[in-house]
Every structure is written in structure tokens, then in C-alpha cells.
Amino acid sequence: MLLNQPHPLETRVLTRRFEYPQQDPIRIDEFLSKQGYEGFRKSLQLSPDEVIEEVKKSSLRGRGGAGFPTGLKWSFVDRKSSKPKYVVVNADEGEPGTCKDRILMEHDPHRLIEGCLICARAIGAERGWVYIRGEYRLHIDILDRAIEQAYERGFLGENIQGSGMTFHLSTHTGAGSYECGEESALLESLEGKRGNPRLKPPFPASVGAFQCPTTVNNVETFCAVPDILLNGGDWYHALGTPKNGGTRLVCLSGHINNPGVYEVPLGFNLKRLIEEIGGGVWKGRKLKAVIPGGSSSPVLTADEIDIPADYDSLAKAGSMLGSGATIVCDETTDMVKLLARVMKFYAHESCGWCIPCREGTAWLSKILARIDEGAGLTRDIDMVDQLAQSMFGRTFCALGDAAAMPAMSIVRKFRHEFEAKTGSAGVFVPAPGTQPLVVL
Amino acid sequence: MTFSPELEARFEKMIGNYPPGRQKGALIPMLLYAQDEVGRVTDELIDEVMDRLKLKRVEVEEVLGYYTMLHREKRGRHHVQVCTNVSCMLTGGEELWEHACRKLGVGNKQTTGDGDFSIEEVECIGACSWAPAVLVDYDFHFNVTPEKLDALIESLRTKQ
């Protein structure tokens, strides 16, 4: 089980029940003694509209990466539809650099169940699934056991706590696909199909899982809801910055002294986050770059990070808050290699549905591998930027953008590193041991 | 084809988790759990799943080729998965991967001659703050160094 030591600068809402050292997480009595399921009890006293209103007030935004306002998303669910409504938890954590959802499921699984219950109450759902990536077998077991416990104690099933409400929840195991983190691809996968994203509109709120109105949210998003109900949307909102309510988990990784998952309010300064909570760059080295929101987010250079880390401020800085993965790169980092690795990832994970993403990621990956090996031409550097631009905003889903953004930002901000690896006059000089370009 | 009683119980419950007539939802988890027990996705297994979920063969083929955790070919008794994605790469994941290849004398998605180990270079496995990370079967290993990997491999070898 994973858990790093807490840091005094953290604001602990999602993680407030975590114990050091780690205890068995599936103890519902312990959970109940710490206001467990009280947020849900409160939601039972409110009308669905009031629940949604509370979530809207909190300005909670989707923690999976896109940052869409959660209350608004719930309000879109077609509650008048005669079809059943579904709650789907996106626990397909796959964005490189992200390891927060697993922490929440490992240490406080009932919090997630409670979040789902509140959402079910708000949208009128009677069934939900937690879509967990297949590698997280441990977390599937934990959640299965927690769900079983919740059934035993009458927090799931029929006539929950005598309220007349019905809600069934189960886990659903994924089998290895980054694309399934995209909500419509996740729904396809939930239905037993390939993880190809769906055409939108219709959005899941009207046509989601099994053709029924559905809301899909990230694990962390659901986990934030119980305390919002408990303490009010205004309270939650006040924790963060305007339009960016509450706290979030950041996953510090890379060249940093104290890597780990920490909980900070929205708007917590990125530089302080790295230097104070993360203990600064490792080995006494200087900072070169920070990837602030997972590998899809545009990279920030060392002098661009003195900003509040919330959705709007990072967008203003030309990047994104994404999934909370903050990857730190020290001065020795080979940015060409880094981009080549990132692009290899996207080429591997592209579902292949649309042309620009399928062909673009594969092509970029090949060019970048070549540049990295020292077999690049000067014109290849411009081509990386151009091809990324040709993908950006033109693909079927956001995966194309996710691949294009780091490419464009890294090649522009660290062009000198690319130039250093390519022949200066554009003369092709293959590095020793390089695979020939043309195989006859 | 029959599975262990535990797995049969799991499947029975699983199929009930999806709306009536939409039991196809169970396809991917069913293949994965059955694969864990059988060792790989065999033709017999495909037929069994098709039969249980009332699917066409092509529906299973579509999914088999798509999900990286599903595999038709036999793997080692232990499947060692080394992450080399960004966070792991920055902290020595690539060196670890190369070390694993050298140590076991096989390449990506290959199995050692004795059938004990197969290795795979994988994408992010969600252990970035404890990088570099290695997944052996379903067990995570964190902050892995070449030395720790050697010890891990040896311990798995002796365990059998």
C-alpha cells in the first residue's frame, strides 16, 4: 500500500481520513465514526435540484483532466427520461504522471461510494459502475469488499437507510487502454466494445451507458462531493480560488526530493508546491521544466511556474491543470528524449479511429525517435511543430490534442536541444547503429 | 469449459451487473479474469465466452486486438511489466527495462526459455510518485532499482 508522509502545508479534505501508518481501509465503523455517509444522509433531505445546486455552488470541477464544472454536468442529465439513469466512475487512471485515484480508493473506498450515492440521488440513478483499469487488481478487490460492506450495512441496494432510494454499484474491470479514460470511450468499453470514443452530441448526459442518461466523473471528483454536502458548497468554494473551488490531489513525480500525492487547495502556487511541499529539485540540481497536468499538458519552463495552480491560471499560462500530475524535470533532462517517449505513448494508445491522430502520432513518434537517435534533420524540427498543429483541434477526440500540446510546447520552448541533436546544415548523418531509413 | 468455483461465482455475479440483454458489458472483464486462470485467451475460451454472453466471434476479436492486457499467446509464469513512461523514465525506468532484458535474456513480450518469466515494456501504470515502478502479474513494486529487480526475480524463481 502506498502512502507518503503528509506535509504541513496540505489542506486535508479528501485525505482527511487517511491514517499513518496505513490501516485496513475497509472499516465501515471507522468510516461512520468520521462523518462517513453523513453527506449522503444530508442529500436525502434535499431535493435532487438542491443537491445539484450545492455542487454548483462549490465550483467543483472535473478532476479527470478536462475541468468541466461538476454541478453543471449533473444538471445536464436527462432526469425526465423514462430510461434508467446511470452513474459511472472513471477510475481508469492512465494519464502519465497520475497516481491519485488509486490512493483514494486504497485508503478511503467508502468515500467514493458515498460520492456515487450523492450523485445517484441528484440524477435519479439506480445503478452505477466503477470502471477501474485492469492493472489495479488490488483496488478492484478493495472496492469490491467495500461495496459488499456497504450492501451489508444498507448503504447500497434497495430502500437505502429506509429512504426508499435504490442504488446498485459494482466494479468493472478494464483491460489496458489509455483511451478508455475518455468518457465516451469508457462507456463503449463498459458495454463490452473497443474503446473508440463516441460521436458527440449526444453527450452521455442524454445518451450514455447502454444508451441511457449517464454521468461520468473521475474518482477524485466523486470523492469531493460528500464534504461539499456536509459543509456546504460555499465552504468548499472558499477553499480554492474563484471558479476553482476546493482542494485537489497533486501527484509529484520526476526529479523531486519528496515525490508523492499531496492535497492542496486550488490556486496553490506551483513553484511553492515544488519547492516547499516537494522539497525542491533532487540532487541539488536546477529546475528545467515542469509538466503541470500530466503528459498531455503543455510543458512550463522553470521561469513560468510562479503562478497559482488552478484551472484558469494554468490556462492563462498556456498549459492546463489536467489530472493533477506534476512532473518535475531537472537541468539534466533530455527534452528530446522526453518528447519522443511521450509521443511513443500516444502512438501506442491512439485507438486508430480518426486519421490525424492515428497517422499523426505514429509519424511524430518515428520522427522524434530519429531525432533522439541523432539521425534528424533541421527540417524535422519544424515538421514536428507543423504536424502537431495539423493534428491539434482536428481529431475526433481529445487524444490528438493531448499528443499535439506537449509536442508543440516542447519543440518551441526547447528548440535548442533539438537543434543540438540534428545536423546543423541539414545533412543527414545517421548515428552509429541507427536503423536504416529505407529497407529494401 | 468450466472455471474454478470462485471464478464461476464471480462471472455469475458479474453478468447480473449489466442491464438485461446487455450482458456484453461483461465481455472484457470476463476475458481478463478467465485469461488469468487459463493463462491466455485460447480458442476454447473465446467460444465459451461467446456462448455465455451470446456474442458473435467478431465482437470478441474486436476487443482482443484492442486491449493490451488481453493476449492470445502464452506468457511466462510471471509477467514482469516495466514502466518506462515519463515519470519512470526520468527516474531510471529505461535503464531498469534494459537491465530486465539483459537479466532475463529476452526482449519485449518474449518469454524465457524455462517459461518462468515474460517481460513487457508498459505504459504508465499509475505509480508515478513511486517511480520507477514494476508490475509483476498484479503486484506493484515501487522505487525499483536494478538490484531490487534482481532480488525480486530471484525470489520469484525460488518460490516455485
Added chain:
Amino acid sequence: MADLVTLTIDGKQTAAEKGTLVIEAARKIGIEIPAFCYYEGYSLQAACRMCLVEVEKMPKLQPGCTLPVAEGMVVQTDTPKVAEARKTTLEFLLTNHPLDCPVCDKGGECELQDMVFRYGAGESRFTEIKHHGNEKQWSPMVYYDPARCILCYRCIRVCDEGLGVGALGLTYRGVHAEITPSHGDHLECDECGMCIDICPVGALTSGSYRYKSRPWEMNHTGTICTHCSNGCKTTLSIRNGEILRANNRDQSGINGEFLCAKGRFGYDFVHSGERLQAPLVRKDGNLVEASWSEALSLVARKFAEVKQRGGKFGVIGSTRTTNEENYYLQKFARQGLGTANIDHHRSGDIASLLDALAGKLEALAPVGDLYTTKAALVIGTDLSQQHPLLAFQLRANHRHHGSSTYVVTRGPVREDDYAARSLRAGAGKQIEALEQLRGDLSKHASVVILFGDSVKGADVAKLVAFGDSLGVDVRYVCLMDYSNSRGASDMGLTPEFGPGYAAAEPRGMTLPEMLGANDLDVLWVAGANPLESLELSSTGAFVVVQDLFLTETARRADVVLPAASAYEKSGTVTNVCGEVQRLKSGARVMGVKTDLDIMGLLSKEMGLDLGIWTPEKVFEEIRRTVRGYDVQLPIVVTGGAAPTQPVNGRLPVLPAPDLIRSSEDTLFSSGSLGRYSKMLNAAMEAPGKLYKE
């Protein structure tokens, strides 16, 4: 008209119905928005990204294939930004697409070539190693080359949505993604080959045509498929008289985009090594080759001699020869030989239907009705097997208009998948079972009733009475087997009726009566094979057979005259719905003559005056004299389907129901013709028994 919205595309203002897609709205005013994955009538994919256009107030380029029109929308399809997007999309596509156009089957008619020509860049920046997948054979009919595949998913959709077969899927991902056949490494399906037609590139190729020719070396002749009764247009591509392929790229027939395995691959019987190419005459007990003049004069002498001594003739006509030939045959028999013994193999009780419909106008449904009717009732037939076009139309109607289909059959059929209700009832119980559907059927404004050979005789009248009692607009299709089964009946190839169902006086023998009689002097079989299942009792009869092959009947003949197939002649045929369509000759086979020519030459040899025997002249006579066939000539001449007017009155007599029996062909069988098609046989022998029992 539904709500209209006004929008501007490239500065042109236009109005379009609400819900129209931008790509369609543009097409209507002559602006092409290029696309690979978009295909009218099938589900939307937005995958190829070729159709991206600029829309005012939208920051990103929008796919024209999924964007519905909106009031005041301003669309630009010709901006530098759009041109650049198209150019790079094509560049992306070509990165892994092999540039093997010089040897690719699709070269010259490839949508990717055309797109690159119009919208692509002159050069590629791609210098990496291409991803390559090896070509595979999926079935005798279908080959797949994943390297050429651009993943537009048209094939998957046409197979699933169009045919209801769903034999194709998508596997792997990223650049490795490719189409996968139904059974992992091979296909078990209808083998219709529609995936090949619909493929914009050379990824799916035809087992019978691949690597045989360049498209521009062939002449393309649109004619009517000679196999089943549905009357699909098939375009024969012919080089030096040889048919190299048949397909439906033309799409102008009543079948629209549809064509099944028989229409697409079943043409190969034409060039079968077993084709008869010289007349055969029995000498010393053996059939030996003879010249046309020798054979014809022998037949003419025999006919004249038997006619003169008042001997007994039996004449059996064909369900595949043209209307002109059938008309001429019955005229030859009745006027030239003075016999009333004429018949053919009957597979549907059209006469009883026409009789029951007396007094009703327009109660026969044309093929087009199946796509527009609110409901359809299918009785006693496996429609997808025996009438694939009709099944396709019904399915398309359901998909596009939400029509309801009701099924009453003996066993399960493919229509069950989407049918509003399916009932199981064997022959004889089916009419009874209809009562259960009364409530359902009477809800719909229009119903088309299709019935197979299990509904015949008095049951047809009961069926029409049931239809009448529904109180809605009901039309009928009497299902029959072959390409001109309906025409044979209409042209009077029965002892009961002359052309146009006029009473035949005197009434002669039926087909079983002729074969069962032991005093027949001459049996003349023009394009049929009755001895496949029946015996000829008159051992001393002089047997003349016109056929393509040495069939069981031809083997018993004294003279065999090698006939041309439907693909080698002109004329007209009438499909199952009574629509007259034109055959155009394309292929050439040495040594054969059309049945019309054979009969004409025989009549000349006998000194009869039966009129000029060119197809045009005989058709003129048919239009003049046969009731219901005064069709509009321009429709037929231009390749359209002209509906015939039903006989609008009671018929003088009705045939015995036991004469009516369908051969119940499958998708891969086609009477005696199918036996000589290598491709259809290969499909039968290929693994899987999905639709082959």
C-alpha cells in the same frame, strides 16, 4: 415540408430542412465537401476528418458530415485553412498507405487517388518506414489488404447496418488497426461483396477480378442479373467479350447500392469450360457435334413432319429467357406447331393473386415500395436467402424510416432480428396465423405483403381478403424464383393462359402431364431442365433442348442447340414485382445463338410466318398485344424499371396449386446455372455453414 433553415455556404445562400447535415446541404447546391467515411444512408463516423469546414463563430474546424445545419450558419469550404487541413489529412493518410497504385486493382477508380489529385499535396514529407500488414484472403470472394486500408469503416457498416450480417469488425489499434473478418482468420457471411464495392480504396478486392485488368481496359455494360427474380442491375465489365467482373458501382438500378453474391460473382458460368459451343445431334446413340445448319434443318424437318401427321408436341419454356423469347416460344408453339401443350416451372401463384386482386388498381407493390411502406408482412419465405434485394430494402426501410416488419415463417429467419413480431407457422397454417397480427398490421397506413410458394390457390384469395379487411393500403408481392419467372407467366408459358392471362383455347397439358404422357412425339425444352427431377415417360419422343450446358435434360436430347445466356443478349425481363427491365448484351461466347435467334431460324427453316425475330420488334408486339405490357418505352430504354399494370379482372381459370413449387435457392445456389459457377460453388464449400443449409 419540414422546418427550413437558411444558411450560407461559400457565399451562396441556401435553405435546408432542419437536421440536414452540412455536407448534404452543400452537395445540394453543387459544393463538394470531400469525405471518405461519410456514406449516405449509413451511421455517422466523423473519422476521416476530410470534411472539415470553417464555420463562423466556431473556433475549430468542424466536420461537415456530422454538423447539422442551423439558422444563419455561415460555412466556408474553400478557405486556405480548410485547404490546408485537407492537404495534411491526405498527407497523413498516405504515410502508411502503400503507393502501389500501378498494380492496385483500384487504380483508376480509387477515391483516394482522386482526393489526392484534387486536394492533396504534390509531395510528401514522410521519410520513415511505412507500417505494413500482409494481405489476406478471407473467403473465396473477399481479399483484404490492411496496408491499403484507410479505415473509413464503410465495409463494417454496410455489412452490419445494410445486410444485417455484421461479419466485419475492427481490431488492434492506432496504425495497427485493421478490419477483422467474422471468424478471426476468415469470413463466414453472405459473400455479397458489398464491402468490396463500397471500399473507397483497394483494400478489399474481389476474388474473381483481382489483378485481372485495369478498369479502363474494359467496357462496362449495365444489365439485369440473371439469377434470382429480384431484378438487380449488375454492371458487367467486359474485355474482348469476356466478363472480368460484375459489380454495382453504377448504382442506377432498382437495387440502388445493393448486389448479392450471385449478381457480383455468379457471372462466371458464362465462361465455364462446360459451355456448349456447337450444336449436338444424336447419331448412333451418341450426341456428336454438328453444324448449326445441319442441326436446325433436322429439327425443322422433324417438327414439320410431326405437325403434319398431327403428332403430339410438348413445349417447356424457361424462367430465365427474355420476355421476347418467351412470347415467341408460345407463339411458335401455339401458332407455328399448333399445340396447346406449353408450360414452365412455376414458383409462385401470381395467377391466383391477379385473380384475387380483380377490381383493385395498383395493388402490386414495385420494389421501391419496400423502402417506403410503413409495414411489411413476410409470409413463408426466407427472404434474406431467396430475395436478398427485397430483404435489403425492408431492412433499409426499417433503419431509415422505422418501418415495421412482421414475419410468418416455418423456421427462424434473419428478419427476426429487427421484426416487430415473428410468428412460426408451417405451410397451410400461415393464413390462419395472420389473425394474430391483425391488430398490429391495421395500425400502419400502408402494408406490403410478400408471400412465398406456401401460399397458393385458395389461400391467396384468403390472404387478399385478410388484406382487404385491414382497412389500410395493402399491396402484394408474389415471390417467385428466377430472373424471368414472372415474365414466363405473363407471356403465357402455361397451358391455361396465353399472353396477358387471356384464356388459352384449347387448354393443353401441364409440365408434369407432358412428361408423364407416353405418347409425346416431340419434347421441346427451351432453357429449362425438367429432367433433373422428373422422368420423361415417352421413350420414343424426339427431344430438342436449347441450353447453355449439357444438363440432365440435354443429355436425353436428340438435338441440343447451344444457347446464349442472359449476359449475351438483349431483350427485357420482368422481375418479381412485375417491373420490366432491359437486358443489354455484353459478353460474347463463340458458337452460341440466342434462344430468339434459334427460334427465328427454326421458323424460317419451317417456312412459318411468326414475324421478325429481333428483340425490338418482338417487344413492340408484346407492348401492343399483351395486357399490362404497354409500358412506357423511354423508361425501359434508359435502363429503368417500368411497372406493368396488373390484369384488372377475374381470370378465366386458375392453375392447380400443386404445380407451384419454389426451388428454395440459397444465396449461393441458382438452379442449374449455379452449378456451373465456380465462385458460387466455392462459397458453398468454404468453411462455415451459416447460411448454407
